[in-house]
Amino acid sequence: MFKPRTLDALRIADDDLRAVLEGRRRLLFDGGMGTMLQAAGLAAGARPELITLSDPEAITRIHAAYVEAGAEVITTNTFGANRLKLVDAATVDEVFSAAVAAARAAGARYVAGDIGPTGALMRPLGTLSFDEAYELFAEEARAAARAGADLIIIETMTDLAEIRAAVIAAQENCDLPIFATMTFEPDGRTFLGTPPEIAARTLEALGVEALGINCSLGPAQIRPFAERMLAVTDAPVIVQANAGLPRSEEGRTVYDIAPEAYAEAVSDMLADGVAIVGGCCGTTPDYIRLLARAVEAHGRATEPRRCPRPFVAASAQRSAVLDGRSIAVVGERINPTGKKRLQQALREGDLAHVIGLGIQQQEQGADILDVNVGLPGIDERATMLRVVEELQASTVLPLQIDSSDAEAVEAAARRYAGIPIINSVNGTQESMDAVLPIAARYGCDIVALTLDEHGIPETAEERVAIAERIVRAAARYGIGPHRILVDCLVMTASTNQRQALGILRAVSACRERLGVHCALGVSNISFGLPARGLLNATFLAAALGAGLDAPIINPASARIMDVVRSFRVLNAEDEGSAAFIDRYAGAPDPYTATGGQAAGTPAEGAQQADAERGTIEHLILTGRKGDMPAATRAALEQLEPMEVISQHFIPALDEAGERFDAGKLFLPQLMAAAEAARAGFDVIRERMPASAKERGRGICLATVKGDIHDIGKNIVRMLLENYGFTVHDLGRDVAPETVLAAVREHGTPLVGLSALMTTTVPAMAETIELLHREAPGVRVIVGGAVLTPDYARQIGADFYAKDAAAAARICQEELDE
Numbered sequence: 081m082f083k084p085r086t087l088d089a090l091r092i093a094d095d096d097l098r099a100v101l102e103g104r105r106r107l108l109f110d111g112g113m114g115t116m117l118q119a120a121g122l123a124a125g126a127r128p129e130l131i132t133l134s135d136p137e138a139i140t141r142i143h144a145a146y147v148e149a150g151a152e153v154i155t156t157n158t159f160g161a162n163r164l165k166l167v168d169a170a171t172v173d174e175v176f177s178a179a180v181a182a183a184r185a186a187g188a189r190y191v192a193g194d195i196g197p198t199g200a201l202m203r204p205l206g207t208l209s210f211d212e213a214y215e216l217f218a219e220e221a222r223a224a225a226r227a228g229a230d231l232i233i234i235e236t237m238t239d240l241a242e243i244r245a246a247v248i249a250a251q252e253n254c255d256l257p258i259f260a261t262m263t264f265e266p267d268g269r270t271f272l273g274t275p276p277e278i279a280a281r282t283l284e285a286l287g288v289e290a291l292g293i294n295c296s297l298g299p300a301q302i303r304p305f306a307e308r309m310l311a312v313t314d315a316p317v318i319v320q321a322n323a324g325l326p327r328s329e330e331g332r333t334v335y336d337i338a339p340e341a342y343a344e345a346v347s348d349m350l351a352d353g354v355a356i357v358g359g360c361c362g363t364t365p366d367y368i369r370l371l372a373r374a375v376e377a378h379g380r381a382t383e384p385r386r387c388p389r390p391f392v393a394a395s396a397q398r399s400a401v402l403d404g405r406s407i408a409v410v411g412e413r414i415n416p417t418g419k420k421r422l423q424q425a426l427r428e429g430d431l432a433h434v435i436g437l438g439i440q441q442q443e444q445g446a447d448i449l450d451v452n453v454g455l456p457g458i459d460e461r462a463t464m465l466r467v468v469e470e471l472q473a474s475t476v477l478p479l480q481i482d483s484s485d486a487e488a489v490e491a492a493a494r495r496y497a498g499i500p501i502i503n504s505v506n507g508t509q510e511s512m513d514a515v516l517p518i519a520a521r522y523g524c525d526i527v528a529l530t531l532d533e534h535g536i537p538e539t540a541e542e543r544v545a546i547a548e549r550i551v552r553a554a555a556r557y558g559i560g561p562h563r564i565l566v567d568c569l570v571m572t573a574s575t576n577q578r579q580a581l582g583i584l585r586a587v588s589a590c591r592e593r594l595g596v597h598c599a600l601g602v603s604n605i606s607f608g609l610p611a612r613g614l615l616n617a618t619f620l621a622a623a624l625g626a627g628l629d630a631p632i633i634n635p636a637s638a639r640i641m642d643v644v645r646s647f648r649v650l651n652a653e654d655e656g657s658a659a660f661i662d663r664y665a666g667a668p669d670p671y672t673a674t675g676g677q678a679a680g681t682p683a684e685g686a687q688q689a690d691a692e693r694g695t696i697e698h699l700i701l702t703g704r705k706g707d708m709p710a711a712t713r714a715a716l717e718q719l720e721p722m723e724v725i726s727q728h729f730i731p732a733l734d735e736a737g738e739r740f741d742a743g744k745l746f747l748p749q750l751m752a753a754a755e756a757a758r759a760g761f762d763v764i765r766e767r768m769p770a771s772a773k774e775r776g777r778g779i780c781l782a783t784v785k786g787d788i789h790d791i792g793k794n795i796v797r798m799l800l801e802n803y804g805f806t807v808h809d810l811g812r813d814v815a816p817e818t819v820l821a822a823v824r825e826h827g828t829p830l831v832g833l834s835a836l837m838t839t840t841v842p843a844m845a846e847t848i849e850l851l852h853r854e855a856p857g858v859r860v861i862v863g864g865a866v867l868t869p870d871y872a873r874q875i876g877a878d879f880y881a882k883d884a885a886a887a888a889r890i891c892q893e894e895l896d897e
Contacts, residue, residue, distance in 0.1 A: 097231075100316060102384065106357075106382055108356075112362055129160050136178055148365065149372060153191075155194045156194045161176060176226075192230065193229035193231070194235065195246060197791065203469060238263055240262075240498060248494065271792075284315045292318035293320075294319070296360075312387055322360050334362070350374060394499040399478065411634070429463075445641050448479070461485065472496075473749075479501070486514040504567065506550075507532035516553060516557045516559065526554065526559065530543035530568050543582075544586055551596060574609050598627060648660070696732065697728060713763055779895070782811065784814060785815045786843050787836055793809075793812070832862075848875055862877040
């Protein structure tokens with residue numbers, strides 16, 4: 081039987097570490113490793129993790145310097161020690177065994193087994209599957225535990241899907257406490273668009289022992305992000321900031337925040353409630369020594385924090401929060417019941433239609449998407465996984481996994497990047513035994529149906545009694561009432577008329593007595609009756625007044641969405657009625673017009689929107705790659721290939737880039753837009769002469785010598801290829817001479833260089849110098865986590881690209897001339 085993760089089940093080194101995990105004690109980590117390796121002259125062209133094998137004494141000296149400075153936790157030199165990065169240079173066990181031994185030899189009180197990103201993109205952006213990532217992380221977790229680590233630190237993650245895979249792998253393959261941190265951009269989101277609140281809530285729901293932020297920026301810049309985490313989680317929060325921004329000085333990478341200023345900024349975060357601190361890039365024992373004094377000044381003891389507990393469902397980019405004064409629309413249209421076109425699409429594997437339904441509901445105002453693919457004759461587990469994966473790439477809405485197949489539910493919940501809702505569990509013991517362990521294991525919310533082995537009860541009290549039974553059972557799995565949506569099950573008024581008001585009384589009673597939130601499938605009320613839209617809207621208004629939080633509805637219904645928007649004024653969710661005014665000011669009342677509709681009504685607007693949804697521009701902006709070939713062929717009947725590209729593709733891609741810059745699209749959606757454009761480009765290439773099939777003369781991309789982290793470079797490559805550019809990917813750990821040879825072979829006027837590690841920036845500068853000397857017409861774009869615009873200028877780069885979209889714009893300007 082599944083048991084919730086508790087501290088008693090973990091191997092905890094001593095009472096002080098247990099106090100940290102309980103939120104009663106502060107803890108000090110060490111600082112940067114790469115900085116110290118560079119200062120010692122040990123990292124030129126070498127992989128840091130392998131130095132632990134070739135020169136373990138040097139690594140122990142670095143660790144000892146941090147111990148002497150006051151660090152309680154020493155992080156092993158294993159950041160990139162996964163099988164994918166090590167290749168055949170060493171085994172994972174060998175590196176972790178040597179790394180833990182080096183930390184112990186330095187006198188570390190606690191040793192944290194360090195696990196960094198795989199360096200590969202996970203699906204749907206890349207090719208690495210959840211199961212493949214899981215196996216990589218599981219191998220590291222087992223190696224750390226076998227070597228004698230005291231805890232696992234999963235750090236510098238930018239992809240919520242990847243950090244979930246790492247956490248689950250660590251939990252299932254060792255019994256050590258798990259700390260997990262993500263790294264954030266200046267806009268307050270990770271590279272893939274996850275904000276601090278979603279990161280914290282997702283990791284806490286998974287059951288990590290501590291969570292927070294590392295790398296990213298300086299401590300003063302990180303502080304607001306840490307405050308946002310502190311506001312939504314009870315878990316101990318850890319911050320390990322960089323020493324500011326890097327710059328080049330006499331061939332070395334140095335940082336702009338001195339130890340005194342760093343310690344002062346971290347001290348402010350200790351006062352805010354951050355309990356675990358340390359350093360990242362650019363920090364040295366001098367920084368940690370001052371942090372030790374700051375921790376002592378605040379006192380080792382601290383009090384556990386308690387935050388409000390709303391209902392939260394979340395994708396990697398957006399959350400739906402129910403706090404008693406807000407409602408969330410659950411879009412119901414991805415359900416094959418009674419929908420022949422959707423049934424056909426599911427049987428044929430036509431995901432374009434399914435994804436289109438998700439995108440449409442997002443545009444129509446849904447806050448959550450219900451996903452039901454249950455259909456006789458199909459593999460529901462496999463279909464659910466494909467649909468959930470594609471929806472995560474195409475929309476930003478949280479998903480509600482709707483299935484009676486426990487295997488399909490678990491597979492989707494395990495791999496979902498965020499906090500999904502499971503629809504549903506009911507009051508039968510069989511259902512609770514099957515669903516509640518899945519929800520508890522993967523941090524899911526649940527929809528609880530008020531039915532049991534006797535069916536759906538007639539009275540409100542009987543419905544409430546079943547809901548209470550489910551709430552009690554969920555509590556035994558560590559699932560609180562704030563994570564439960566009770567569905568009191570709407571029956572049609574045509575045959576169960578006297579139950580309608582009883583259902584509303586049950587909603588009110590469940591919220592008041594049980595502390596849960598409530599959902600209802602609204603449209604069931606009108607089945608078998610005329611004017612269904614009118615009855616649905618009336619019942620919805622009554623249900624919202626009774627306390628309904630999450631109506632499950634069709635957001636394409638203008639009348640239904642009118643009720644939703646109106647109620648958001650009445651419950652003060654729509655602050656200042658701003659959204660209501662924006663939509664309805666100056667618009668005629670559609671319910672007083674002759675003939676049932678008036679010009680300019682929401683219904684007419686919906687018809688216009690439906691027409692616009694078929695345009696190439698809209699298909700690209702919404703990532704509808706499955707529909708792009710047909711739309712492109714239709715356009716080619718009217719326009720020449722280059723006219724389709726210049727009049728439709730390029731403006732749409734430019735718009736996607738502008739929305740990305742404005743924070744209206746995130747990297748997964750930007751990549752989906754590029755994928756859709758590529759699907760159209762592929763059709764156009766069939767009708768173009770070979771000489772005109774690529775844009776410009778192309779670009780060479782490489783991760784510089786000594787650096788094996790190529791995830792950023794791979795994203796740039798995929799985006800440029802989808803924009804139609806020729807890309808020559810030279811791979812990672814590429815010598816300057818190899819880059820020059822490729823430029824000469826392919827005649828490319830542009831080179832893109834990536835570096836993640838501070839120790840490899842000198843190799844980037846060397847490559848730039850060689851290219852400018854030997855191929856003076858070639859211009860160089862640089863990017864990577866350790867770079868800034870000033871730093872890029874200092875090492876001689878022609879362009880700095882802060883992200884993949886910026887790289888694409890530079891290529892458009894340089895290669896399309």
